Amino acid sequence: MSDADTKLLVVDDDAELRTLVTDFLRASGFDVDAAANGTEMDRALGEKHYDLLVLDQMMPGEDGLSIVRRLRGADAPAIIMLSAMGEDTDRIIGLEVGADDYLPKPCNPRELLARIRAVMRRRSAEGGSVPHGKVRRFGGWTLDIVQRQLSRAGVPPVALTDAEFRTLSAFLDRPQRVLTRDQLIEHARGLGSDVFDRAIDVTISRLRKKLVPEDPIRTVRNEGYMFTLKVEG
Missing domain, CATH: 3.40.50.2300 (Response regulator)
Incomplete structure (x- = not known):
């Protein structure tokens, strides 16, 4: 444009x-x-x-x-x-x-x-282009790519902020792999954007609260984070 x-x-x-x-x-x-x-x-x-x-x-x-x-x-x-x-x-x-x-x-x-x-x-x-389908599934959750909402049986839809959606998408693109903070920052905000470690930590903390009762984001000491669930879609 x-x-x-x-x-x-x-x-x-x-x-x-x-x-x-x-x-x-x-x-x-x-x-x-x-x-x-x-x-x-x-x-x-x-x-x-x-x-x-x-x-x-x-x-x-x-x-x-x-x-x-x-x-x-x-x-x-x-x-x-x-x-x-x-x-x-x-x-x-x-x-x-x-x-x-x-x-x-x-x-x-x-x-x-x-x-x-x-x-x-x-x-x-x-x-x-959207590299995956309109929905992605992991654990008991479904992520609607278009609406940027999480849903699961018996739970009202959970809206995601832009930062939460981008960060979760980074994990879903690379499940069961360690991602450094720098990799998450690059994916979440784009090259050259003024984002720092603390913002990523806050975003991940909020994602964890929204993804209860699962806790699919594991902290890997001195390395970064790993999304532990299998992903479909």
Whole structure:
């Protein structure tokens, strides 16, 4: 997908920053609209399809984290979150609720541009072909590749964040093999993405909680992690 074909929505309550980012991205060749809050964003999403949201984390009313949680899913636009809170914990939270990338504010517009292009390349690569069927099975679980949901008999469907889905997919592609943190980071976020060991550890911890009563992810000391179950599909 070319820049001209990529539709962006900038959601930020800071009017000056919103205008600066919107004008820069338009000058870079993108189709860009803007919204000041979640209500305006919902109105825009109801009128037009967007490929990616540039979303402020801290806004009056509904904040960015809440928006990411309710928008995530197979048909949701990609999301790059911006936040004035630049601590590692804030970055982890933003990524783990389902954002595709995270930048501290104020950010360099050129870096934002590079991140947008990287996220869209990654999305395009994923959408081009699915190497397996629409579902994959392991233990008593079924993973719906399209809906990004786990299900099993007697249990309500379990939604996965983007990071959880990518990490679980890495394990399902290589069951019963040790994967290092670097391998998981590369698979989960793409080459060159700013992700670190702690984020992977948090993602795996959350996957383990969602995969009870099984515990198919085993820690291999000083090496990484191994998915112990056989995989079908």
